[in-house]
Amino acid sequence: MNPILFWAREVLALLFFLFFLVFGLSGLLGLFRFPDPWSRLQASSVTSTTSVFSLLTALLLIAPSWAMASRILIIMAFFMISSPTGSHIIARFLWFSGLPHWMPEEKDKG
Amino acid sequence: MRARTLWNLIRWVLSGSVFFLVWLFFSSETSLFAHLLGLAGAMLISALTYRVFLADHEAGLRYFFPNPIWVVVLIVRLSWSFYLSSFRIVGTILGGPCRPRIVHFRTRLKSDLARFALANFITWTPGTITLDLDDDHLTVFWFYADTAHRRLAGEKIKEGLEGILGKVWV
Amino acid sequence: MTQFLLPLIPWILLAFIGITLLRLIIGPSLGDRLVALNVLSGLALGFLVVQGLLQGRELYLDVALVYDIFGFLGFLAFAFFLKNKSNGDNP
Numbered sequence: 001m002n003p004i005l006f007w008a009r010e011v012l013a014l015l016f017f018l019f020f021l022v023f024g025l026s027g028l029l030g031l032f033r034f035p036d037p038w039s040r041l042q043a044s045s046v047t048s049t050t051s052v053f054s055l056l057t058a059l060l061l062i063a064p065s066w067a068m069a070s071r072i073l074i075i076m077a078f079f080m081i082s083s084p085t086g087s088h089i090i091a092r093f094l095w096f097s098g099l100p101h102w103m104p105e106e107k108d109k110g
Numbered sequence: 111m112r113a114r115t116l117w118n119l120i121r122w123v124l125s126g127s128v129f130f131l132v133w134l135f136f137s138s139e140t141s142l143f144a145h146l147l148g149l150a151g152a153m154l155i156s157a158l159t160y161r162v163f164l165a166d167h168e169a170g171l172r173y174f175f176p177n178p179i180w181v182v183v184l185i186v187r188l189s190w191s192f193y194l195s196s197f198r199i200v201g202t203i204l205g206g207p208c209r210p211r212i213v214h215f216r217t218r219l220k221s222d223l224a225r226f227a228l229a230n231f232i233t234w235t236p237g238t239i240t241l242d243l244d245d246d247h248l249t250v251f252w253f254y255a256d257t258a259h260r261r262l263a264g265e266k267i268k269e270g271l272e273g274i275l276g277k278v279w280v
Numbered sequence: 281m282t283q284f285l286l287p288l289i290p291w292i293l294l295a296f297i298g299i300t301l302l303r304l305i306i307g308p309s310l311g312d313r314l315v316a317l318n319v320l321s322g323l324a325l326g327f328l329v330v331q332g333l334l335q336g337r338e339l340y341l342d343v344a345l346v347y348d349i350f351g352f353l354g355f356l357a358f359a360f361f362l363k364n365k366s367n368g369d370n371p
Contacts (some may be wrong), residue, residue: 013282021292023196028299030203031319037311038210042253043203044315045236047296048322050196055289055326059333062282070135071341072329078348083322084233084240085352090314091239091251093359099311101210101251 009061016058024051037094038101041087049083121164126156180277187274188231195237198254211255215264217246217272224279231271238267286334293327310362314355321351 023046030043056076063069129152137144164175202208219225229240232250242249250267257263297320304316325348332340 010281014285017282017285017289019193023200024292024296026200026203027319028296030199031300031303031316033203037309037315038251039208039253040312040315041239041318042199042210042236044319045239046196046199046203047300048319049234050192050236052322052326053192056329058282059329062286063333064336065138067136067138067338068333068341070138071338071345074135075325075329075341075345075348078345079325080234081230082348082352084230086318086321086355087239088229088233088241089352089355089359090311090318091241093314093363094311095241095251096363097311099309101212103210 013058013061016054016061019054020051020058023047023054027051034102036102037099038091041090041094045087048086052083053079118160121160122153122156125160125163126153129156176278180274184274184278187270188234191269191271192235195235199236202253208253209255210251210253211258212241212249213252213255213258213260213263213267214247214249215260215267217248217264217268219246219272219276219279221279224275227279228268228272228275231275232267286330289330290327290334293323293330297323297327314359317358318355321355325351 027043027045027047027050030046031040034040034043053076056072056079060069060072060076063072130149133148133152134145137148139145198206217225217228219228225243225246229243229248232238232248233240237253239251240248241251248264250263252263252267255263257266300316300319300323304313304320307313307316325344328340328344328347332338332344
């Protein structure tokens with residue numbers, strides 16, 4: 001393979017692995033720091049969407065064969081539909097259960 | 111009647127070629143036999159199922175056949191705002207400010223598929239979650255609400271996404 | 281360079297899954313547990329894809345694809361059941 005292309009792939013994949021680590025760790029941190037399910041849902045969407053999507057992008061970049069690359073591409077396309085649907089179902093469940101959401105330092109009338 | 115037959119033929123060929131493309135992706139073989147087998151299978155399946163995927167009337171084509179150039183623009187725009195709002199959430203986790211609120215606004219999009227895509231992509235970017243989509247009326251849980259005004263909140267959440275989606279699907 | 285990094289990824293994902301299980305166990309309300317389950321399903325998808333790439337088998341990626349498609353159907357059933365249950369409790 002062309003060495004320039006090879007190194008471009010490697011460096012981009014490393015960058016996306018770094019994204020995976022950073023977003024995964026900070027989302028898990030937010031899962032424990034935030035006080036109620038509404039805001040925990042936001043923090044968890046960083047882990048379960050951004051971090052996993054970055055991982056899939058990195059794996060797509062270093063995929064060894066076309067068969068694998070196309071399967072990962074289709075998985076990513078379905079992930080773009082299934083992951084928002086999951087968080088939407090949970091948010092709707094919270095909404096219908098009538099749970100009030102966290103309002104930090106209420107200074108002005110909203 | 112003639113136009114109707116022609117439209118049915120177009121439907122059959124269009125869905126069949128999409129199936130064949132998926133077959134090429136999944137098998138990723140280069141032999142001629144595999145290509146012929148895939149083509150025959152795709153055409154057979156599309157002859158059985160083309161009514162399901164494409165609308166009865168020709169005018170409905172623009173409602174859910176995406177414009178390929180604007181799909182590329184949409185993907186670039188979407189990944190940019192996706193990573194930007196993810197970094198914003200990370201900033202909030204490390205001690206930044208936030209104002210969670212539930213806001214309501216309307217959308218200008220016409221077709222059902224475009225509205226579904228708008229709701230889906232609003233939920234896809236971290237920081238906003240669609241709670242309800244009723245006709246053209248969206249209810250969104252917004253993590254950084256700096257306004258309760260309807261139209262302003264809508265413009266801030268959609269910021270350009272609606273325009274691009276309108277070009278992709280009408 | 282990524283060849284050396286790739287075998288580490290499943291262990292990182294397992295550590296993430298362990299931390300999320302902690303939230304699933306201590307989560308005070310039902311909503312917290314659902315949120316943790318959502319994170320678990322995303323991480324499990326990543327784990328399946330990484331394993332498929334490491335072993336070099338496309339079959340595992342098909343498993344991951346089916347898991348991805350049917351993952352949220354489980355959620356839907358779960359949330360529906362819980363909603364009906366809470367409605368039945370206090371009508």
